[in-house]
Amino acid sequence: MKVMMKRGASLKEVGNVLSGAEEAGFSPYVMRQEERVTVCLPGADRRRVEALAASLEGVQGVAAFSKNYKLVSREFKSADTVVNVSGVPVGGKEVVLIGGPCAVESRDQLFRAAEAMKQAGAHLLRGGAFKPRSSPYAFQGLKDRGLAFLSEAREAFGLPVVTEVMAPEDVARVGEHADVLQIGSRNMQNFRLLEAAGGAENPVLLKRGMMSTIEEMLQAAEYIVAGGNPNVILCERGIRTFERQTRNTLDITAVAVLKDLSHLPVIVDPSHSTGHRRYVIPAGLAGIAAGADGLIVESHPCPDEALCDGTQSLLPEQFRDLASATKAVARAVGRDLLA
């Protein structure tokens, strides 16, 4: 629900609506378009909002939100959002590459991987410290030790770090060690986690749920932006279908649809979507050709020894090939690879 203030409502009147809403247990926020102020009350019950509004000055009316998402839409903001990741612009004219291992396995493994990524042209380093795994008996990451290694590697190689956060209570801790908070596919509709990410300082990389529609993905992003964090990077990583030759089905058109409907940057994960090393480069280049702002790719110094996702991890020299091919395709569509 939203409370639309009269044109020229005073700050005090707006303030009264805000404090009344907070007392009623809502989580209000203010939007200003031209001279009009609207107090948004996400998830509030119409009848209670109407009761509240009836008792306050300066209110023009009460209405339901007209769409399921707004702040992330092109209608709300037509220009592309460029997310600044510790100096690396994501969503600008130049596309970026994020590389690294699926999981942080040891300090040594991570450092070899980070060095290889740096040399191969990656702009950001990825690596999981907390690993969501279907089975409770699978390797679940080094957790806090992994975070510490990531912090070290960031300093050592000057690569900003992307890593996954799995629970609201970890957001602050992960945010201290990493530059970008990744919300994984299985958590795309973990709404408490989205709310926590909305209160974070770090940019958020939001992966599409393997079972989620494009519209649901935009609504999930809206949770984060409405929570106060405008720095969201969307990531298409494949959806579930009946096809079994690939791990998931990369929904390449989703890139174009997301760029059409939203101003947020969109990247592609050709590793999880294909599941096989030899399809990662063609799928990644397809992403760039379709308009993606970057790629996030798994690469491991010794894929055969990886604790997870080895079959889909590029060798470092393949990552280098990917970087040069990405540059060529980016230029073909009027962009470039970030230097």
Added chain:
Amino acid sequence: MKVMMKRGASLKEVGNVLSGAEEAGFSPYVMRQEERVTVCLPGADRRRVEALAASLEGVQGVAAFSKNYKLVSREFKSADTVVNVSGVPVGGKEVVLIGGPCAVESRDQLFRAAEAMKQAGAHLLRGGAFKPRSSPYAFQGLKDRGLAFLSEAREAFGLPVVTEVMAPEDVARVGEHADVLQIGSRNMQNFRLLEAAGGAENPVLLKRGMMSTIEEMLQAAEYIVAGGNPNVILCERGIRTFERQTRNTLDITAVAVLKDLSHLPVIVDPSHSTGHRRYVIPAGLAGIAAGADGLIVESHPCPDEALCDGTQSLLPEQFRDLASATKAVARAVGRDLLA
């Protein structure tokens, strides 16, 4: 990973493995089959477990788990598990009915619903206080006020209560007000929440993710059982497909597959799977015929005024029809409706 103790290993030797594992940051638990003790270390790294085991007495060897789930399987326990929900047995010879509104909207609405459910033959009352919603702008439940109303209704009508829990930090609070903790479809792979539910006293109703496989569902249940909570009720609630006449596609055969692979009770949600009131009864009866141990069904005193899911909510008199039809079909397959 798991550490297999020698036959006849002493309690002290087992204790040393446990404490060594805890110091190393693992979360060990013990399984005993016949005279053999195994210390399980879910998610641990093989190399570190081997290093640990090499330094300890009474250890026979170290191995990976042979399956992705074990405790929930028929191989581990062949007899059906009957979950006792405050006196209502779920998973026994007699099938049960869980009814109530999608969301708790007010004290009055909930009380009218609970009274109608009691009269119509429901054994448990359902109702959402915390509502996971795709859009941040949709009604998200009365939250703690809703919990309090559920508590009151439970006392007033003598119906145990099932309600959803959305985050680990809410598990204890929700568990005080409700009898059964529901983990919703979007959270089926929220592993932190599963772990928290594994530590709860309450039985857990685990809904299948809308694009999760049967195997993933059993692994999710394994998280809860391995965490120490054996009282898990599985719920098939429809999966996502290309078909658009129904909200989801009820995977009826999943009922038979789950009963075949697992000893846990299985119920069916014909409301979310169909999305239309007039298909709820045939879908529910199909569930019973396929071997389900019960149904969870949305019913609202005034579906047209419901804040969510009104189109799929049965009228109270339809719920009564469902109860008598369920009784007939249950008897046809050698069971009965719980009195």
Added chain:
Amino acid sequence: MKVMMKRGASLKEVGNVLSGAEEAGFSPYVMRQEERVTVCLPGADRRRVEALAASLEGVQGVAAFSKNYKLVSREFKSADTVVNVSGVPVGGKEVVLIGGPCAVESRDQLFRAAEAMKQAGAHLLRGGAFKPRSSPYAFQGLKDRGLAFLSEAREAFGLPVVTEVMAPEDVARVGEHADVLQIGSRNMQNFRLLEAAGGAENPVLLKRGMMSTIEEMLQAAEYIVAGGNPNVILCERGIRTFERQTRNTLDITAVAVLKDLSHLPVIVDPSHSTGHRRYVIPAGLAGIAAGADGLIVESHPCPDEALCDGTQSLLPEQFRDLASATKAVARAVGRDLLA
């Protein structure tokens, strides 16, 4: 397109429209509701129909069809259609069982199967002479020899026969040997075959495409009925999804939806939908509970030696169990098993 005649248009005027339409290359047919005659021109181009209508008497106007299907809908005919299969009523109060092997493999195998089906209580005999197979190198049926064996078995055991037809040019030949023409899942949108079946004397069993929506299935049935053959039996046989524990996902709610939207009989194939013998009975009973008018089930005297689909074929004694369980569930939902 359709040409609506004026109220009271003469037979001659209607005749002129029909012959003009035929000359123009259309395939017209006449529908009469109350006192109003409409000449239907399936698939015709609006501009050409308008030109034709402008030159003729008694025409009220020209319009597009308002729906994608009409003759098969409940709006057109509210009472259930009962298809008479050589004396066996399909779609009446009593449900029917169709049983037999996937493929006719030899005279001996078919006769043993037919005898077992007769004894186990099947009302119709199924068996494939022409087998559509994904690979050109798989066994494709005995073809005409298989048809001859089916004819013999029908006489010997007094069981009407259902068998698949794969091409328009085979419709007449198959129709001489069999009672019911089956159109398989892969051919549900083979429109030429549908048209040919529309001109046949035999009832048609139309299986849902594994990739087809309920609406497309009704449109496919409309092709047959609009072609002049009102005796269509719809068959839900599972759709493709991401789930891999079963061969397909039986869309049980489709039974209720089809019965709601159409007056045609609906049966369920629990063999192809599940793919495993031990799930066939629960899935079949679910079908009856959901409102199906019968089941079509694979059964083989020696499933382990079957040339195709052995793992999903019931043993004859299991078919007998299915029959008695079907009777019990049918009675529970107010119906019965055909004697």
Added chain:
Amino acid sequence: MKVMMKRGASLKEVGNVLSGAEEAGFSPYVMRQEERVTVCLPGADRRRVEALAASLEGVQGVAAFSKNYKLVSREFKSADTVVNVSGVPVGGKEVVLIGGPCAVESRDQLFRAAEAMKQAGAHLLRGGAFKPRSSPYAFQGLKDRGLAFLSEAREAFGLPVVTEVMAPEDVARVGEHADVLQIGSRNMQNFRLLEAAGGAENPVLLKRGMMSTIEEMLQAAEYIVAGGNPNVILCERGIRTFERQTRNTLDITAVAVLKDLSHLPVIVDPSHSTGHRRYVIPAGLAGIAAGADGLIVESHPCPDEALCDGTQSLLPEQFRDLASATKAVARAVGRDLLA
């Protein structure tokens, strides 16, 4: 089944196997690898083949086919197949563009479309004379009149023509008017049609079924090649999923998988896969980046007046943009646009 001849078997011995197999009702063909001859008997029953082989000289043994497809695989032929379409090479180093309207609506419409395609850089002209439509009441094409217009347009503009064939009995007739026979998505497993196409002189463009796996597509192509027609072009056109923002989900990785497993050319249809004009160019460029050998794209002189698929048809000037962007992306991946 296949009959493997002894090394050095005489021509007469091979001939006897062939004629024996034909008498038995099989459809044999011969494969020769190095000095070894194998007589292939697609779809034959093992027991009958063994009986046949036992009575003949020069036979080494009998075996089942080891794979579901063979002739279309890279193992059988490692070099890329280049299909010559009346002088236009498909599958070579240079990518090709196929453009034109969904349906032939009139001579005038087709000629305007063909002229625009010629000017915009298309190498082949597409246009449907026979239209498979879900509803019997939808426009089904101009049929033979449409074929005649296509023939005329081919002469007038020098563009080879691709058009759909829907039934075995039409293969010869369509093949006289068109250069390439298209087998549509709904007919990918119409095995009689595949067999008929296997006997045709024309190259075949085989579209992937909208819920067919990659492996099934290769098996469908195998039907055509095993039937004697090696000139098959594979076309990825989107599969059915739960996503609703696009008409289908373009399975972009299928391009890379098909190129990996098969030597046949692979093209992409970004029109049917996306369903919206504004996503056609990004999806098409993604196809080229992923390794496709060409694109087939709907374009109409006046999309808003199109009798079908107008919303996904490019304007002629957009097709020109697509051509120049295709050239740039093709060059970026080491190829070029055919001049």
